[in-house]
Amino acid sequence: MKAAVIVFPGSNCDRDVQVTLRKVCGVEPVMVWHKESSFEAVDLIVLPGGFSYGDYLRSGAMAAKSRVMREVAERATAGVPVLGICNGFQVLTETGLLPGVLMRNANLKFVCRDVHLKVESSQSIFTSAYESGQILRIPVAHHDGNYFADDGVLQRLEDKGQIAFRYVGPDGREDETANPNGSARNIAGVYSETKSVLGLMPHPERLAEPELGGTDGEGLFKSLLESLS
């Protein structure tokens, strides 16, 4: 598997995901600077977390217009898998590669803590190492993670199995108390229609080592390694 991590000015989880790709997948990703208009062929493109261009306009909005994203969008359309974590998810919705938008958290505050996620289905290149319905503990850290789309879009996402992860309680119950940001239908991550693009607010790369207090995030990278090697 060959992977690329896109680095925007203001990205701050680029190293974290680089380290995780190294440790879990044994691959050394290419780090691609936002001013590049092309980069070598890869099997996976990762858009890391952070505050691209300071997120001074709307989270991810400036990055969506960057030179490198034109290339990423083309490759995504051609079927190259793309993983967007946190700010990367915001960039993907802003570029239109994923449906919906990420609004300011319902309580208007930044939130950093472990949340529980339900894997909706193991039938994807991102989740094959998990069980369908498995509950994961993974941290979030964001100010703008409140997923919104209109009811028609949400229903289509449900029907086509495009909801990747939902916020749930440790026991799997899906209610408001388990939702850290007000996201519609507790959505934490969504796929593109082909399920080759995934955006999620939680940070699987932050809990992928026992020393950091958990390994639930590891499965996502193991899935990719299995599927793309």
Added chain:
Amino acid sequence: MSEITPQIVAEHGLNEAEYQQVLDIMGREPNLLELGIFSVMWSEHCSYKSSKKWLKTLPTEAPHVIEGPGENAGVIDIGGGLAAIFKMESHNHPSFIEPYQGAATGVGGILRDVFTMGARPIANLNALRFGSPDHPKTRHLVSGVVAGVGGYGNCVGVPTVGGEVNFDPSYNGNILVNAMTVGLAPANRIFKAAAQGVGNPVVYVGSRTGRDGIHGATMASAEFDDDSDEKRPTVQVGDPFTEKLLIEACLELMETDAIIGIQDMGAAGLTSSSFEMASKGGMGVELDLDQVPCREDGMTPYEMMLSESQERMLMVLKPGKEDMARGIMEKWDLDFAVIGRLTDSGRMVLRMHGEVVGDLPIDPLAEASPEYDRPWIATPARPDIDAHSLPLPGNTGAVLLQLMATPNLCSRRWVWEQYDHMVMADTQGRPGGDAAVVRVHGTERALAMSSDCTPRYCQADPVRGGAQAVAESWRNLTAVGATPLAITDNMNFGNPEKPEIMGQFVGCIEGMRAACLALEYPVVSGNVSLYNETNGIGILPTPTIGGVGLIEDASRTAGIGFTDQDADIVLIGNTRGHLGASIYLSEIEKRTDGAPPVVDLAQEKANGDFVRGLITSGQITVCHDISDGGLAVAIAEMALANGIGATLEQPQDDPSESGLPLHAWLFGEDQARYLIATGSSGALLAAARDAGVPARIIGTTGGKTLNLPGGSPISLSDLSSGHESWFPDYMAGTVN
């Protein structure tokens, strides 16, 4: 040129004697720009004129100290060819006036102090002190400061891993925002400020200069009054995105050999950075102010030199390296300008539009700033409080429930969940423990760090309080298994021109000195914030201690939460039931009198070394230091962390302790104590006996309740809901 009237001199915060010294140094009347430069350079904030005499008495050396006070931050050797670089700095005055930007730029400023020296910042901490919760401004200030700390730290991508939040009415008019950054650098590649080489280019990088923050350092050197809000224009505005770019760009440039000296533009901006660099290198400097990147047209030399616009750095490059350096800065879309050259004149010459607009001698100004031996009087000693004189509570369980839900003991989750404490993926010990633990990236080691001070002790007895702050810092690092290496101190006090206040300062330094010596825990950096007074009312003396320790094997550390049922709970250290100046006394008896607990530094060292040995040898993994609220509060925190209860019993085998009233045993704040939970207490107790360390079993873990002697069982869910709800309820405005 405008004429300098006595009123203009006074507006610049200089007294008559100081102005006379200006005239002597200049040999003529200064112009307004020159006066402005003297004003900031000799402000309390930049010159340490009231505190220098006493700061010099603090121990600053140890074999592992690479750089002590005097540079931008302290540097210690942590082995493996690496150094930890750290410092704590206050941003009190600006944060009171404009809490979001004040706190945000406090974080930005301390980050720059650390990466200026070549370190990648790996952790932020902050010690926040607010006024009484029922003061009308407190909620607004808490909300703004926390949002500002988070807004800046989250965006730059440095985890905010720990700190303190406290409330006391003495901070009603002067909150404290003390920010600390810890960074990592190769031990043999530390960058310093000193300028070298006649003719070498002086280079400006980072954000453009605007009209913000002019005279911030002077503001921070005076008392507040009712019109302090009018000082808002002196507060700077932060841009964490540019800071992030500046960190990456500077670290990239530091990989080359282009930099001779580098200094961030902090308080007093371009003035103090250029003066410090020239002064440390024994050089002169000529600046062409037409080259300074400005945010707006028509800025005067006065404004350019005194602006405190953020995210700016000054460096001296080797000749011929300008183009390469410019290339790196342009990659990161940062401004880059050669604004001057070094000279051998020993003077700072400022030109604009071809004319000399300022010409000052460097050494007399930077090095010969005033130094005062201010009169001081020692704080009168307070009598001890005999616990027997206080009524026994009807139900100790109810008392504990009440204490755990008070503003100063309740959970700070509401605060630290707004800080990204995990970015960089090396945070091993998250907020809520005794000390944060952050791995040294790519190694087996980790750093432990914490921020500590008990201002009410410092007020009651500055010497004891100063020693206690250092001892508690040392103890918190020890409790996670770290070897404490060094501290940074942030001295927050009232008006030093009052002998009582100066006496608090002198006393705290004396206590800190004794503790630093006894615990082999030197001071490597620090900051002083005086004049924390409003309408003549000063804050509690608050010498905040930021400590850093080393964990050689990151897999051998301890946390506060009980992990097993039926483990023995072992108390290390002597319990004398000290209730003077305690939380119990203030919350339950509504009294704030009495002497603070005795700090026995020999016992502190012996007990701590014993506990650390247990952790680093892998014998224990559950440990908590005992501090505010005493034994019962510490036990409650250990139980709540993982939802495992406990049953306590007061030992009757020691005559000095068995006679203690229950409230003194449970809530006394005696120092040098730790709680441990272990399944194999026999060997541990024997080892403690051999080491001469007091240790005894005081209870057992298990169940879902906490059972104190003299109290009805407390369910952990009740305890947790009280403990967790005060902060969010208060901020939502539902409690006062």
